Amino acid sequence: MNLQDTPVIVTGGASGLGEATALKLASQGARVAILDVQDEKARAVAERINGLAVHCDVTSEESAAQAIAQAKEAHGVARVLVNCAGGGVGKRVVGKNGPMPLEEFTKVVNLNLFGAFNMTRLAAADMIAADPIGEERGVILFTSSVAAYEGQIGQAAYAASKGGLVSLTIQLAREFAQFGVRVMSVAPGIFLTPLLYTASPEVQESLAKSIPFPPRLGQPDEFADLVQHIIGNRYLNGEVIRLDGATRLAPR
Template sequence: MNLDQTPVLITGGASGLGEATAVQLAAQGAKVAILDIQMDRAREVAQRIGGLALHCDVTSPESAEQAITQAREAHGVARVLVNCAGGAKGRRVVGKDGPMPLEAFTSVVNLNLFGSFNMARLAAADMIAADPLGEERGLILFTSSVAAYEGQIGQAAYTAAKGALAALAIQMAREFAQFGVRVMGVAPGIFLTPLLYTATPEVQQSLAASIPFPNRLGKPEEFAALIEHIVANPYLNGEVIRLDGATRLAPR
């Protein structure tokens, strides 16, 4: 798919992997709508790239519908959705205080899994109803994680959510194949995102030392470059690509 003048939705586009993706795709001529709850930051990024900043709580059907409608009115039907909104808080299934509160599990799954599915179902409906662009109508991208494959101690909720997103890629790709809508996933390893900015240099160096090659933390720009390639390559469909420098997470 040619990105020039192509409407794109990026959830979590105000920072981290989402911000880098917004910058990368806008540089290729895409009409980028940044969907986030951090509106001050979203507006700053949107102004920098000539895009659109829209408030969107991905876990809310009403908020998601409103944001997609506003983006459609401004840019046209979105042909690419990049789901980057997410987050996690580590907690053991059974800790010193007993079993994990169920809400601690469901809140993480709600943001990472249900939020991504919420956006995908709404964006896909628009794509399916649109005219084809060559041989395809659109592309949905999920941000999974290497945690989907090597879940660490204390990350049960995050692992479950990211594993489900990895599983959804092939299922949804098969369901939408008849309409020419592709579905892909990317499973990043350890990237230098806002979550790690707060870590000490010693912690960052320790994490980087565990990555075989390149022996460093991933750069958000490298994630964004892969997203751009997936958009451009129509034969990529139904797969989850690990982007991790050959790392395999240790138990803790």
């Protein structure tokens, strides 16, 4: 899909991988709406790209519907949805204080998996109802993780939620195929995101050394480059692409 003047929605676009993606797609001429709960940061990014910042809690049916409607009113029907909103917490299922509280597990799954599904079902409905552009109507991307395949100790909720996105990718690609809507996922490895910015240089260096090649942390721009390619390559569909420098996560 050609990005010039194409309406795009990026959830979690106020920082990290989402911010890099919003900047990259806007540089290719896309009309980008940044949906995030970090209002001030979202507005700052939107100002840089002449885009739109919309408050959105992806886990809320009402908030998601209102945000997509606002983006649609400003830019038209979104032809690309990039799901970057997410997060995690490190905690053993059974720790020193007993079993992990159920709400801590469900909170992560609700954000990473249910939130992405919530946005997808709404954006896909608009794409399916729209006229095709060439041979397709839209593209939906999930941000999974290598933790979906090699969940580390303490990552139960995060790994389960990201694994759910992996499973959804081929299922939704098959379901939406008749409408010309593609579904893809990217599974990043260890990237230099706001969470890692807070880590000490020693921790960052240790993590970098665990990556075969290149032996460094991934850059958000590299994630955004892959997203741009996926959007433009119409034969990519129903696949999860690892972006990890050949790393495989250790148990801990």
